[in-house]
Amino acid sequence: MPFHKETFDRIPQEKRDHIFTIAVSEFAQRGYAAASINGIARKAGISIGSMYSYFDSKEDLFLAIVDKGYELLERVFRELSREGSFRQQLLELLHTALRYARQHPDMNNLYLGVMTEELAPLSMRLSSRVEKVSVNYYHHMLQAAVNRGELRADLDIPLAAYLMDNNVLMLQLACSSGYHRYRLQHFVGERAENLEQLANSLCDLIMRCLQ
Amino acid sequence: MPFHKETFDRIPQEKRDHIFTIAVSEFAQRGYAAASINGIARKAGISIGSMYSYFDSKEDLFLAIVDKGYELLERVFRELSREGSFRQQLLELLHTALRYARQHPDMNNLYLGVMTEELAPLSMRLSSRVEKVSVNYYHHMLQAAVNRGELRADLDIPLAAYLMDNNVLMLQLACSSGYHRYRLQHFVGERAENLEQLANSLCDLIMRCLQ
Amino acid sequence: MPFHKETFDRIPQEKRDHIFTIAVSEFAQRGYAAASINGIARKAGISIGSMYSYFDSKEDLFLAIVDKGYELLERVFRELSREGSFRQQLLELLHTALRYARQHPDMNNLYLGVMTEELAPLSMRLSSRVEKVSVNYYHHMLQAAVNRGELRADLDIPLAAYLMDNNVLMLQLACSSGYHRYRLQHFVGERAENLEQLANSLCDLIMRCLQ
Amino acid sequence: MPFHKETFDRIPQEKRDHIFTIAVSEFAQRGYAAASINGIARKAGISIGSMYSYFDSKEDLFLAIVDKGYELLERVFRELSREGSFRQQLLELLHTALRYARQHPDMNNLYLGVMTEELAPLSMRLSSRVEKVSVNYYHHMLQAAVNRGELRADLDIPLAAYLMDNNVLMLQLACSSGYHRYRLQHFVGERAENLEQLANSLCDLIMRCLQ
DNA sequence: TATGAATGAGCCTTCATTCAT
DNA sequence: GATGAATGAAGGCTCATTCAT
Numbered sequence A, B, C, D: 001m002p003f004h005k006e007t008f009d010r011i012p013q014e015k016r017d018h019i020f021t022i023a024v025s026e027f028a029q030r031g032y033a034a035a036s037i038n039g040i041a042r043k044a045g046i047s048i049g050s051m052y053s054y055f056d057s058k059e060d061l062f063l064a065i066v067d068k069g070y071e072l073l074e075r076v077f078r079e080l081s082r083e084g085s086f087r088q089q090l091l092e093l094l095h096t097a098l099r100y101a102r103q104h105p106d107m108n109n110l111y112l113g114v115m116t117e118e119l120a121p122l123s124m125r126l127s128s129r130v131e132k133v134s135v136n137y138y139h140h141m142l143q144a145a146v147n148r149g150e151l152r153a154d155l156d157i158p159l160a161a162y163l164m165d166n167n168v169l170m171l172q173l174a175c176s177s178g179y180h181r182y183r184l185q186h187f188v189g190e191r192a193e194n195l196e197q198l199a200n201s202l203c204d205l206i207m208r209c210l211q
Numbered sequence E: 001t002a003t004g005a006a007t008g009a010g011c012c013t014t015c016a017t018t019c020a021t
Numbered sequence F: 001g002a003t004g005a006a007t008g009a010a011g012g013c014t015c016a017t018t019c020a021t
Helices: A006-010 A013-030 A037-044 A048-054 A058-078 A086-103 A105-114 A117-123 A129-147 A157-176 A178-193 A195-210 B006-010 B013-030 B037-044 B048-054 B058-079 B086-103 B105-114 B117-123 B129-147 B157-176 B178-193 B195-210 C006-010 C013-030 C037-044 C048-054 C058-079 C086-103 C105-114 C117-123 C129-147 C157-176 C178-193 C195-210 D006-010 D013-030 D037-044 D048-054 D058-078 D086-103 D105-114 D117-123 D129-147 D157-176 D178-193 D195-210
Strands: none
Touching (some): A006 A048, A013 A058, A013 A105, A037 A048, A058 A086, A058 A105, A058 A117, A058 A129, A086 A105, A086 A129, A105 A117, A105 A157, A117 B105, A117 B178, A157 A195, A178 B117, A195 B157, B006 B048, B013 B037, B013 B105, B058 B117, B086 B129, B086 B195, B105 B117, B129 B157, B157 B178, C006 C048, C013 C037, C013 C058, C013 C105, C013 D117, C037 C048, C037 C058, C058 C086, C058 C105, C086 C105, C086 C157, C105 C117, C105 C157, C117 D013, C117 D178, C129 C157, C157 D157, C157 D178, C157 D195, C178 D157, C195 D157, C195 D195, D013 D037, D013 D105, D037 D048, D037 D058, D058 D086, D058 D117, D086 D129, D086 D157, D129 D157, D157 D178, D178 D195
């Protein structure tokens, strides 16, 4: 079930983290195909042989780190507050997304690769943990707000969730990805330099759809 | 200025299109790094040498097809109606995006690769033609609607344009990309099977932000 | 017998010379293997097809230009004065060699390639015209000087000729070849900057062996 | 500083020598451009991958073997006797050169390539170790002989060294290189078959310049 | 368990040569 | 005769993976 071998569980946490950090950076910056296991091993200061004693293949190493990223993302979602007004929750979500992207830019960019058709065969080996968690989060958050009368009763909740996530995702990517930052600039000019402020405005705009 | 060599201009249109089709398909499905010029040449039924007499390098071939895709997208944008109510225009935009994605699924998926950090160095060689055209299109469309009183006067036009494009883009990608279709399904379930209908609902939702 | 095809005889002298000049330059600077016929054709402003209508192969083109160089060298030898003292003749030889090397540096460097084992199979297709002419020249010059009593009677003429040619050749190469210039500098320092003066000194030194 | 990778240091001396021998032979016989790493690896009985784990590139492999040749040549120079009459020393030099050329004909021919303009860019990465050693050797040998009164006091030592080396070099090359043997034959006929004897005569001739 | 040398398929690219127009 | 598109063998080099130590 896990993508790493048992040997990997037996090495110090610190070493595990180091390997992951290097691997995330390589995969995120070079892409799956162009990243090299040998290069990751070298940069991580371990031998190729060890690498293959931790992971069966390049594919597994990749899936292991994506999975680890999913775990992290899940935790982030779970730690989001379930209280306060809907607007407050949405604001928290947006700012948390930005904070996550700033703290883990490589991990964030890794998803750009996962979204690619190239990695579709790999993605199929991943559980849809994050999607389930996030969709759930959105649905509950919206439903609760409707119930509280904060949002209109006839709101198309699934679609609203989708719209919200689309915009959160794009803002988050603008933090770490050259292309998405560039795209955002084309739309909002120098306002792209202050993503937190932009998040506030985006919150206002999104709220309108929902009320 | 163009990414192909003059020789490429001199071969029959049909052959050019054939090569492009094959190349788009390979790059879209395998990604830039994993796609191989030799494979493209073989599948296109031409020799490697010919390939290199049309394009200086793998990089140029890639840029040539992305550029061609941009050209197509630009034309699509330019052919969009500038008349009718804002809602009608937004609906047309969404349905046109879906039609484009259905007609050119590989080309559409190619952009997933372009958005990647891996290809940032390549993207820099591309002009931002599409971004400029699309941003312009959105801004004018929104401003005109505000002027006509269809949208509220205090609308944050740049951000609204960004939000609109985000959602159009994601819907469009759900058409062609395995991952994005899958993601959409998580949000809206079986409604993902009728994207046209979903586009209508999305239009309604988006309209609300703006009015 | 000639290394070019009849077609080559039928084009204007000027064009022939142009092709030769470009080819000599390419072969001299890149070496036989690394020089490319396509590149030569392009730089010469003629089509590859024409190139192959003038010469059967890369090998023949190379041999044709080397042969042309031999012809030139032969003419140079034949134009050398047969009169004056031996010292005068040797001086003239040295200075003529320098003049030739300065006027045709690429052609001069071409011989560095011909001397190589790599081109031994090609060299075998060349007549030993130059060797014959030059050896003859040296022998006669020396014999005549011995007969005139300018050089000692027991001189080992063949070996003296060899010694003379060795040194003329090396000085000549120091004119055009980076390596040989550099080697000369190691021996004589900044005197390498005035090869004509050096030739005079070399003449004095050589004379001593012979008298 | 060295042109090989550390991995190369760790394999058995025997294997290292074998690889060098094959590589020297290929480069000497085909020339730098035409020699192929794949071919060398195949003939040496090792994989291409191994070759590239020993040397970073074709260029480095070439430089490594040339450098090794320089090292050998340096040792040869250093082992030459500093005693005996000048004539004896010159004789020893000539015969040592012949012995070296007979023992390492491919290595000897390698220098024909190094002298070429084609390899000028590569040569620049080589130190001028040999040149320095040999020039030093000649200068000291000559100066000492002048001091001892064996050679005339007004001898142009640098130029004399150059003249000596020119002739030693050409004789040495006549041992291993087809072209230079052939050239020598043109000058001295069948005497070219006994290079040792010719060396003796050449010694006599050279001595004359210097006394 | 850790190491890293070894392997070889496969990639991008070049270029001598051919041949239809 | 001139052109230049087409060909494909071959070369330099990379890298996922294996395995002996």
